Amino acid sequence: MDAPLIVRGLRRCSTRRFLAWMLPWAALLGVGLLAIGLCLVKGLNQTNMDNRFAFGLWIFLDLAVIALGAGAFFTGFLLYILRRHELSAVINSAVVIGFLCYSGAIGVLMVDVGQPLRAWFTFWHPNVHSMLTEVTFCITCYLTVLAFEYLPIVLKNRQLRRIPSFLVFEFELHKVMPVLAGVGTFLSFFHQGSLGGLYGVLRGRPFAFRDGFAIWPSTFFLFILSAIAVGPSFVLLTTWLVGKISGRTLVRPGVFQLLARISGWLLAVYVAAKCVDTLLWLNRTVPRTGAAPYQFYAWEPFGTWVLFVEIVAFGLAPALVFLSRRLRARTGWLVGAATLACAGVVTNRFVMTIQTLTVPTLPFEPYMLYWPSWQEVATFLAVVAYAVIVYSLSFRYLALFPQERELQQG
Amino acid sequence: MFPGIDGFAWDTGHIVFLGAFYTVLLAIAATVSLAAMRSRRDFRLHHEQAIRWQAEFHDLPASCRRCRHELSGEVAERTCGLGFDCRRCAEHARLLAARSGGLPKAAVSDGVAAGFRVLADRRYHRGHAWVRREPDGSAVVGLDDLGTRLLGEPDAVELPPVGSRVEVNGTGWTLTRNGVRARILAPIDGTVTAHGGPDCGWALRVKPDGDGADDRHLLAGEEARRWTAREAERLQIALAADGVGAALADGGVPLDDIARAITPSELDAACGLVFLEP
Numbered sequence: 001m002d003a004p005l006i007v008r009g010l011r012r013c014s015t016r017r018f019l020a021w022m023l024p025w026a027a028l029l030g031v032g033l034l035a036i037g038l039c040l041v042k043g044l045n046q047t048n049m050d051n052r053f054a055f056g057l058w059i060f061l062d063l064a065v066i067a068l069g070a071g072a073f074f075t076g077f078l079l080y081i082l083r084r085h086e087l088s089a090v091i092n093s094a095v096v097i098g099f100l101c102y103s104g105a106i107g108v109l110m111v112d113v114g115q116p117l118r119a120w121f122t123f124w125h126p127n128v129h130s131m132l133t134e135v136t137f138c139i140t141c142y143l144t145v146l147a148f149e150y151l152p153i154v155l156k157n158r159q160l161r162r163i164p165s166f167l168v169f170e171f172e173l174h175k176v177m178p179v180l181a182g183v184g185t186f187l188s189f190f191h192q193g194s195l196g197g198l199y200g201v202l203r204g205r206p207f208a209f210r211d212g213f214a215i216w217p218s219t220f221f222l223f224i225l226s227a228i229a230v231g232p233s234f235v236l237l238t239t240w241l242v243g244k245i246s247g248r249t250l251v252r253p254g255v256f257q258l259l260a261r262i263s264g265w266l267l268a269v270y271v272a273a274k275c276v277d278t279l280l281w282l283n284r285t286v287p288r289t290g291a292a293p294y295q296f297y298a299w300e301p302f303g304t305w306v307l308f309v310e311i312v313a314f315g316l317a318p319a320l321v322f323l324s325r326r327l328r329a330r331t332g333w334l335v336g337a338a339t340l341a342c343a344g345v346v347t348n349r350f351v352m353t354i355q356t357l358t359v360p361t362l363p364f365e366p367y368m369l370y371w372p373s374w375q376e377v378a379t380f381l382a383v384v385a386y387a388v389i390v391y392s393l394s395f396r397y398l399a400l401f402p403q404e405r406e407l408q409q410g
Numbered sequence: 411m412f413p414g415i416d417g418f419a420w421d422t423g424h425i426v427f428l429g430a431f432y433t434v435l436l437a438i439a440a441t442v443s444l445a446a447m448r449s450r451r452d453f454r455l456h457h458e459q460a461i462r463w464q465a466e467f468h469d470l471p472a473s474c475r476r477c478r479h480e481l482s483g484e485v486a487e488r489t490c491g492l493g494f495d496c497r498r499c500a501e502h503a504r505l506l507a508a509r510s511g512g513l514p515k516a517a518v519s520d521g522v523a524a525g526f527r528v529l530a531d532r533r534y535h536r537g538h539a540w541v542r543r544e545p546d547g548s549a550v551v552g553l554d555d556l557g558t559r560l561l562g563e564p565d566a567v568e569l570p571p572v573g574s575r576v577e578v579n580g581t582g583w584t585l586t587r588n589g590v591r592a593r594i595l596a597p598i599d600g601t602v603t604a605h606g607g608p609d610c611g612w613a614l615r616v617k618p619d620g621d622g623a624d625d626r627h628l629l630a631g632e633e634a635r636r637w638t639a640r641e642a643e644r645l646q647i648a649l650a651a652d653g654v655g656a657a658l659a660d661g662g663v664p665l666d667d668i669a670r671a672i673t674p675s676e677l678d679a680a681c682g683l684v685f686l687e688p
Contacts, residue, residue: 003674003675003678007688008678008679008681008682008687008688009648009678009679009682009683009688124415125415125416125417126417126427126428127417128423128424128427128428129423133427134427137431141431141434141435141438144438145438148438148441148442156469161465164453164458164462165449165453167458167461167462167465168449168452168453168457168458168461169445169446169449170465171449171452171461171464171465172444172445172446172448172449172452173442173445174465175445175448176441176442176444176445179437179441180438180441183434183437183438183441186434187434399469399688402469405471405688406471406472406473
């Protein structure tokens, strides 16, 4: 039924099967929209956030997806600026993923901040001394850049490209893409860093507070490094997953190898930097604040095992797999390592957002745990559903993987 | 945000932060505006056809973009990067000069490659159109045997109006069969002077630009036969059942109307590969 919209020569499942796949996600999105409506109309009393847990599931989600979405800008940087042409095989998919991650994050942020009709206030009356202002400006600008990077992919749809003005604009837009990739890289570096810096400057929260360089705490640099290390892993993982679900070979194995190698080296550097940072923090920064490091890990479930899992199991282990030529040649190891690396960045953002707030900072404060309300969870799942729906539509009707057709022909 | 707005101050923080922000916004706006202005210029200069071909050629699988010198065995592997316009290709000129016997002569007799006729009196375009020079200086243009057999008897034919211009790799004419629209690329630059039809064996009569002698991008003779054989192979692979891949044929000749024997989606995919329209 929708065959005229599908890229010529690509095999896709029947319309009925596609609709059956979309239906549960649409239902999830519907429930999520209901929860979002409740939060916007009735306010944050619909959530389990309070004065202690001002950051909850949503901010954790924002940080996690923005880190995972770094695959878009970093792949663009490697392709358009460093000229790694092999990555043209995944750049379209990376851009779509980046767009979905950032638009999803901004959507959730709008619900969290509330009063979306007054969203322009943050731009009109910015507090230029706040890291959050930089984050707001940067991710808004970067989402605009991503939209312009996504646009040519949409305009290449089989029916849309028949319209001469769309075709010509897409062609010209493609020519200026290196400029947009450069701007995107600049913006991404800063907002990834500012998101980390946001925690590092929390003097009242010794669990998060870090020393640093000039005005930037060490978390500024660690967030950038972890995002660019895991971005290629997430592109690898999503490409493999889409290939499995659709039953198609989407890229040549060499592309996976390259992504793994890039991710491996960066992850190794990140793990080393994270270890140095943790040691400095434990031995220098924390004692200076008057706190004892062991206190941070005295309450279960957030014991020292979380630190071990984050650095060793989700950092060092995947880095070693990626750097071993023998192991990364095996798809199982490759995908397993990519999953661990992505889990690592998600764990790091969870630790910085949630664990930071569970640890008491005053002697009379209790240790507290936070569980999100169903409205928070449904909003979270709505973003996941939105991403799956838009990605599925893009995969079906747009050419996300240029090598797919050729590989299909054997 | 701006001087005069509540909260703004002429201090370092505001100047540095907002200066950087406006610079980034300006860079984004300027880049997109540049693309929009270039698009306008392209329309004014009627570059749509050339751009369409450039964009579509870029999107073709590498198997569709093999260099003619790879087909002739002169180079082991080479992908064309110039939209099959050998007139602009320095490598083509170099390889021609290196040929001991010079340019292969047009075959003196008609031939057959993989069951498809390759005629000696015409030159072939990589999009399966052919050109035949007529004694009166005009050229007639038609669809080759492989293209004709693939589409069979078309349900609809759209020809450009007499007096309109066609340009190499732009849209020559379109054919529709079983709901699948195939665009045939024009093999030469010129002005359409007459329409042909199935009875004439050609589709368009064209008055070529200039003397029309520069046909270095077209194939003839042995080169055309080898190319046709490769195209037949590609078509066979494209029409093979999922997972079968290339297989040796067990004899026989190609059908006169392949479109009738395959599903519209298979025809659609095959047209994309054969007529170079991704």
